[in-house]
Amino acid sequence: MSSTWTLPDDLDLPTRPDFFPAPGEALPQHWSKCFGCGDDQPSGMAMTFIAEEGIEVSGRLTVANRYQGGPGVIHGGILSVAFDETQGMACMLLGVPVVTGHLEIDFAKPIPLGSVLEFRARMDGMTGRKLYTSAEARIVEGPTAGDDVVATSRGLFLTIKPEHFTPMKDFVDGEATSPFGSSTL
Numbered sequence: 001m002s003s004t005w006t007l008p009d010d011l012d013l014p015t016r017p018d019f020f021p022a023p024g025e026a027l028p029q030h031w032s033k034c035f036g037c038g039d040d041q042p043s044g045m046a047m048t049f050i051a052e053e054g055i056e057v058s059g060r061l062t063v064a065n066r067y068q069g070g071p072g073v074i075h076g077g078i079l080s081v082a083f084d085e086t087q088g089m090a091c092m093l094l095g096v097p098v099v100t101g102h103l104e105i106d107f108a109k110p111i112p113l114g115s116v117l118e119f120r121a122r123m124d125g126m127t128g129r130k131l132y133t134s135a136e137a138r139i140v141e142g143p144t145a146g147d148d149v150v151a152t153s154r155g156l157f158l159t160i161k162p163e164h165f166t167p168m169k170d171f172v173d174g175e176a177t178s179p180f181g182s183s184t185l
């Protein structure tokens with residue numbers, strides 16, 4: 001892994017708020033039409049998330065055949081979506097909406113179709129509207145399952161106001177089962 005990502009010195013670390021689900025409990029999807037986690041998005045990735053200890057969250061993805069990039073392996077873009085989603089969910093701790101400003105991935109090992117991936121993400125610190133996050137993925141089921149980290153990610157998320165999405169209202173695909181703007185929850 002050869003990232004040049006460096007964290008600023010002046011970051012604050014958030015503490016786990018009371019409203020956050022207990023360790024082992026499921027996290028709610030943030031928007032039912034989301035390609036990453038929405039249960040109202042038939043072509044989506046249907047990722048699920050759990051609150052972990054401290055300020056960590058985990059997410060799972062089954063690598064469907066349609067996620068193929070190179071022969072027999074996951075497409076890098078799909079893996080990037082999964083990191084984006086998991087690190088975004090880690091930002092749920094703040095209770096305010098966020099969007100991704102920057103995301104960088106290291107693809108360390110090939111990931112065969114049919115694998116089940118576990119992602120673990122956390123907020124490394126924040127300053128103002130900027131939330132610094134990191135995550136790693138392991139294969140927990142499948143022919144190459146093990147403890148090795150198969151990919152890592154670092155991302156900057158920015159808090160936004162709910163009105164951020166208002167100009168997009170007319171472009172929403174179909175009727176969502178969760179309210180518009182609930183990427184904001």
Ligand SMILES: CCCCCCCCCCCCCC(=O)SCCNC(=O)CCNC(=O)[C@H](O)C(C)(C)COP(=O)(O)OP(=O)(O)OC[C@H]1O[C@@H](n2cnc3c(N)ncnc32)[C@H](O)[C@@H]1OP(=O)(O)O
Pocket residue numbers: 030084085086088089091092094095096097098099100101102128129130156158160183184185
């Ligand atoms: C209960 C709540 C639940 C919430 C659930 C959430 C779950 C979500 C799960 C979702 C998962 C999926 C999630 C998705 O897929 S979100 C979809 C993908 N992302 C987007 O669509 C975002 C598009 N971009 C924008 O809208 C704007 O650019 C944003 C809002 C990001 C910033 O524009 P804004 O005009 O507002 O701010 P600013 O430009 O004054 O910048 C402010 C500060 O930030 C720094 N900066 C900005 N960009 C970068 C960068 N690339 N690298 C480094 N730094 C950057 C900048 O230097 C400045 O720093 P400083 O000068 O202050 O030091």
